[in-house]
Amino acid sequence: MNALLRPMLEFLHGLAFVVLGLFVLFAVPRIGRASIIWPMPLLALFAFGEAVIAWDPVLAAAFGLPTNPTGLPSLLPVGLQAVPVVIAYWALLAASLFVPRAAERSPLLTLPLVVLAFYLGGLVLATLLVGAERVAPWADVAARVGLAFPGGLLALRSRHQPVPPGAPPVFHTAERPLRRVRVAMAAFGLLAGAIQPTLVLLGSRVPSFIFSFLSALLTLCGVAILSGLIGTLHTVQTRVEEWVEEVRQAQALAADRERISRELHDGIIQSIYAAGLMLEGVRAAIPEDPAAAQAQLDRVLRSLNQTIQDIRRYIFDLRGGFPQTDLVSGLEELLRDFRINTLLETRLTVSGEERERLSAEQRQHILQIAREALSNVARHAHARRVDVRLTYDTRTLQLRIADDGVGLAMTPTPTGQGMRNIRERARLLDGTLDIDSAPGQGVTITLTVPLKGEA
Numbered sequence: 001m002n003a004l005l006r007p008m009l010e011f012l013h014g015l016a017f018v019v020l021g022l023f024v025l026f027a028v029p030r031i032g033r034a035s036i037i038w039p040m041p042l043l044a045l046f047a048f049g050e051a052v053i054a055w056d057p058v059l060a061a062a063f064g065l066p067t068n069p070t071g072l073p074s075l076l077p078v079g080l081q082a083v084p085v086v087i088a089y090w091a092l093l094a095a096s097l098f099v100p101r102a103a104e105r106s107p108l109l110t111l112p113l114v115v116l117a118f119y120l121g122g123l124v125l126a127t128l129l130v131g132a133e134r135v136a137p138w139a140d141v142a143a144r145v146g147l148a149f150p151g152g153l154l155a156l157r158s159r160h161q162p163v164p165p166g167a168p169p170v171f172h173t174a175e176r177p178l179r180r181v182r183v184a185m186a187a188f189g190l191l192a193g194a195i196q197p198t199l200v201l202l203g204s205r206v207p208s209f210i211f212s213f214l215s216a217l218l219t220l221c222g223v224a225i226l227s228g229l230i231g232t233l234h235t236v237q238t239r240v241e242e243w244v245e246e247v248r249q250a251q252a253l254a255a256d257r258e259r260i261s262r263e264l265h266d267g268i269i270q271s272i273y274a275a276g277l278m279l280e281g282v283r284a285a286i287p288e289d290p291a292a293a294q295a296q297l298d299r300v301l302r303s304l305n306q307t308i309q310d311i312r313r314y315i316f317d318l319r320g321g322f323p324q325t326d327l328v329s330g331l332e333e334l335l336r337d338f339r340i341n342t343l344l345e346t347r348l349t350v351s352g353e354e355r356e357r358l359s360a361e362q363r364q365h366i367l368q369i370a371r372e373a374l375s376n377v378a379r380h381a382h383a384r385r386v387d388v389r390l391t392y393d394t395r396t397l398q399l400r401i402a403d404d405g406v407g408l409a410m411t412p413t414p415t416g417q418g419m420r421n422i423r424e425r426a427r428l429l430d431g432t433l434d435i436d437s438a439p440g441q442g443v444t445i446t447l448t449v450p451l452k453g454e455a
Helices: 002-026 040-062 083-097 107-130 132-157 175-205 208-285 290-318 327-342 360-381 417-428
Strands: 345-351 385-392 396-403 432-437 443-450
Touching: 002 040, 002 208, 040 083, 040 208, 083 107, 083 132, 083 175, 107 132, 132 175, 175 208, 208 290, 290 327, 327 345, 327 360, 327 385, 360 385, 360 396, 360 417, 360 443, 417 432
Parallel strands: 345 385
Antiparallel strands: 385 396, 396 443, 432 443
C-alpha cells in the first residue's frame, strides 16, 4: 500500500508547487506593488525547484532507475543530484532576505550570495577529497539545513516596505493572507530543512509511512502558500479598485463644486445684482410713472423666480450619497428631492419583483446614473415632466428615464462629463446604455443591467 501511496503523494506534492510557481509567475505580478513583499521571480524559482525535488524520484522510479547513495532513485547523476535542492532552497532564503528597503540597502541583501558561494565551494572541495557518491547524501542535508531551514524561518520576519504618502494602503488590509503565507513558508522550512534531513540521516530506522506523511505535510504547505497569495491578490485588487473609485468620486465632487461655484458667481449672483439695480429703478419711477414701475417690478419678480429655480437645481446637484436601502426606496427619495428642488412633475413606475438582491455597489451606480440623468434634465432639458420606469425580469434590470424637453440636439450633454460618467458606470455594471432623442421630443435614457447568473 505504501509503495503506491508515497509516489502518489510525491506527485501531488510536486503538482502543488508547480501550480504555485505558475501563479506567482503569471498572476501575482498583476499586483503592481507585489515586489514590496517578496521578489516574485525568486519565489517562483523556489516553487518550481521544489516541484523538481518532489517529482525527480517519482519519475526515476517510473523509468526503473536504481537507488543511488541518497537512498532514492534520481534522473540526475550523483554529482548533480543536489543542484535542484540548492537552487530551490537558496531561492527561498534569498526571497526571505531580499525585502526592498525604502531608503537604504541592507547588508543582509548580500548574505544569500555569500552563503551560496560558501556552500558551492565546500561541495566542490568535499567532492574532490572524498568523491561524489559519499558527498551526495550530505550535500542534500547541508542544503536543507543551511538554506531551507533559515529561509523558511526568516519568512516570518518579512515585512513590506512602508506605503508612500497618497498611495492606497493595500498591504495593510492584506495582512491576514500575507501572514498565512509567512506561516506556511516557516512550516515548510521546518519540515524540509530540519525534520526531513533528520529522517534521512536516521535511514532505515524510520518507518516508510513517515516519509509519506511528511510529503503530505509539504503539499499542504504549498497549498497554504498558494491560498495566501490568492487571498492577497484578491484583497489588494479589491482595495485598489475601491481606492480608485474614491479618488474618482472625490475628483468629480471637486469638479462639481468648482462648476457650481463658477455658475453661482457668473449666473445667480449676477442675476440678483441685476434685480437689485432694477428695484432701484422701480423706486425712482414710482412717484413719476407708477405704470412703468409696475411693469418693471413684474420683470424683477420673474427674474427672481428664475433665480430661485436655478438655486434649487444647484442644490439638487450638490446632494450626495444615498441611504443603504433598496433600489426602489432610493429612487423614490431621489425623485422626491428632484421634484421639490425643480418643481417638475415626476412619476416612478415599478414593474416586476427583485429576485436577485443587488449589491450596495450596484445600487449606488444605478442611483448615481439616475441622479446624473435627472441633473441633465434640470440643467438643460427645459422639461415639464420626467417619467422613471424600473422594470425587473428574470435576467435583467432596466431603468428608463424619459423627459419631454427640447432633446439632445438642443443641449450640450452628449459630450459632457455627466454623460461620460453615466457611460462609465454602465460599463462597471456590465450593462448597456441606450439614449434615444430627437429635437423637441425630449430624451429617453435606458439602462439595462444583467442580474446574477447572466453574463
